[in-house]
Amino acid sequence: MRTGLKNNIAYSFFDPEIGVLKDMIALITPDHVGMFRESYGGILKMVFRLTDCDRSAIHTLLQFYDPGLRARCPWNFTCSLFESGNGQGRFEGKGKLPGFHLSFLEANAKEHAAVGNWKTVCALIAVSIYGIVLFPNQKNFVDHNAIRLFMQRNPIPTLIGDVYYSVHNRNEKRRGGLVRCCSQLLFRWFMGYLPSRGAFVQIDPSVKWSFRLMGLRADDIAWTHNGLAGQDFICSCGSLPNVPLVGVQGCINYNPMLLRRQMGFAIEGPPLGREIQESFYFPIDGNQTKLRQVLDEWRDIQRRGKVPYGKVNCRYFPLFEDWLRKRIESTFLPFPGGDSVCPRIEGPSSSVSMEEFLEMKRAKDQLLAEKAELERSVAHFQAANQEIKxxxxxxxxxxxLEAKRFEMDTAYYGKISQALASSNREHDITKEKLFRASKVIEDEKRRQIIVRDQRDDRVKGLIAEWEAKLQVKESEKLKIIAERDHYMAERDHYFRQMKIHQKEVGRLQQENTELRFAAEFARREDEIGPSVGPSSS
Structure with a gap:
């Protein structure tokens, strides 16, 4: 038991056999290396084997992990988007996971290289690197998770999730064990923050990494990379106060409020409790509902940067330093402190003491008061100046307005004069037109009188002619009436004669009937003869 220090945890890492990958990479001719990089980025740089010294560096780094804070720096190693290939093959099974054996992918890559199908060769090599180096699971085996991530073309969130979840999982109960992540990428990322020149680089490789790291100061760390200083970064997702990460094995959140310095912004005070709380930590298997909830949170991403953190200033202030010191006192460091391995270079310090901070605060308050007084004076003078203005x-x-009104009046009077002159001209023209119109009217009146007389004469002639026609029509009407009366009288006489004739015809028919009856009776009597009466005795 080490007094004042926390116990070290024994970690182990995947040790992939990269000989087959090296042979596959050798298939790419120099003319097609550029095509591979354009399609799959710089993942060829990840195909190397960690030395014992490299593993010791990662092992030492992970001893500083604080499970309560998820206290890891952001993953800022840049990977390119990945493009899926069209390699033909078949799934095999290894354990419970389907996938491809590395030898099968190697054989396919050689076949396609022989026929010059370089796009497929590059895809087969890239998916092999995914399964063996970036997302290792089984030795010389590319499982379906690596293939799925290769097809999705965005491995970065999963890489980060693998590191956080696996390290946090191995820190539970300080049990240690195999860290399921890309150790090569973790090593490259870690080395990117350490000094790349000077006394630190010249240290004997046999010196322990614990001694090297404990001898570093904050000024020795390269806090920002790749032009990230001052850029906006993801600070939360959905309703969560932090960012959830989904790895191959499980899901865990990390706290981006602790990475402001890596993004180039000053840390003025300690983080809030909700900013470093545990939002998610669970394995993928058997937690599909929680996984869907995490994926839904990623639909709403909040970013922060210069707003509200201000300009770039990679410093931290006494309040944060006090909080960090208390955190270290409660959780302990894994190694004892040591002397600095890098000589101090005079320059601007990234931190200030409490006395300097208070002095700066008093000076700032005084300057603010003077500024307020000057602003009030300036405001007074500006108000007076504004009033005069x-x-x-x-x-x-x-x-x-007066000048404009005078100009308007002058223009108005000029227009009136012009209007009067124009009115006089129009008056003369109108008089001439009226005279001509009077003559035309008189001529028209005389013409109308003549036309009226002619019309009256014509009307009188038409009336006389019409009256004559009426008399003729009247006489014709009387004649027609007389003829009608004569016709009616003849018709009545005819009807009377017809009735008399009908009566006479009826009488004659009656007599004829009686005569025929009498003749028939006489004929029958003649046929019968005289009748014989009964004899008397």
Missing amino acids: VKMEDQDKRHA
Whole structure:
């Protein structure tokens, strides 16, 4: 038991056999290396084997992990988007996971290289690197998770999730064990923050990494990379106060409020409790509902940067330093402190003491008070100046208004004179037109009188002619009436004669009937003869 220090945890890492990958990479001719990089980025740089010294560096780094804070720096190693290939093959099974054996992918890559199908060769090599180096699971085996991530073309969130989840999982109960992540990428990322020149680089490789790291100061760390200083970064997702990460094995959140310095912004005070709380930590298997919830949170991403953190300033202030010191006192460091391995270079310090901070605060308050007084004076003078300016503007406006009114009156009178002259001309023209119109009217009246007389004569002639026609029609009407009366009288006489004739015909028919009956009776009597009466005795 080490007093004042926390116990070290024994970590182990995947040790992939990269000989087959090296042979596959050798298939790419120099003319097609550029095509591979354009399609799959710089993942060829990840195909190397960690030395014992490299593993010791990662092992030492992970001893500083604080499970309560998820206290890891952001993953800022840049990977390119990945493009899926069209390699033909078959799934095999290894354990419970389907996938491809590395030898099968190697054989396919050689076949396609022989026929010059370089796009497929590059895809087979890239997916092999995914399964063996970036997302290792089984030795010389590319499982379906690596293939799925290769097809999705965005491995970065999963890489980060693998590191956080696996390290946090191995820190539970300080049990240690195999860290399921890309150790090569973790090593490259870690080395990117350490000094790349000077006394630190010249240290004997046999010196322990614990001694090297404990001898570093904050000024020795390269806090920002790749032009990230001052850029906006993801600070939360959805309703969560932090960012959830989904790895191959499980899901865990990390706290981006602790990475402001890596993004180039000053850390003025300790983080809030909700900013470093545990939002998610669970394995993928059997937690599909939680996984869907995490994926839904990623639909709403919040970013922060210069707003609200201000300009770039990679410093931290006493309040944060006190909080960090108390955190270290409660969680302990894994190694004892040591002397600095890098000589101090005079220059601007990234931190300030409490006395300097208070002095700067007092000076700032005094300057703010003076600024407020000056602002009040300036405001007073500006108000007076504004009042004078307003009065002058009013006078200028009135003068301009009078001048404009005079110009308008002058123009108005000129227009009136022009209108009078024009009116006189129009009056003369109108008189001439009226005279001509009077003559035309008189001529028209005489013509109308003549036309009226002619019309009256014509009307009288038509009336006489019409009256004559009426008399003729009247006589014809009387004649027609007389003829009608004569016809009616003849018709009545005819009807009377017809009735008499009908009566006579009826009488004759009656007599004829009686005569025929009498003749028939006489004929029958003649046929019968005289009748014989009964004899008397």
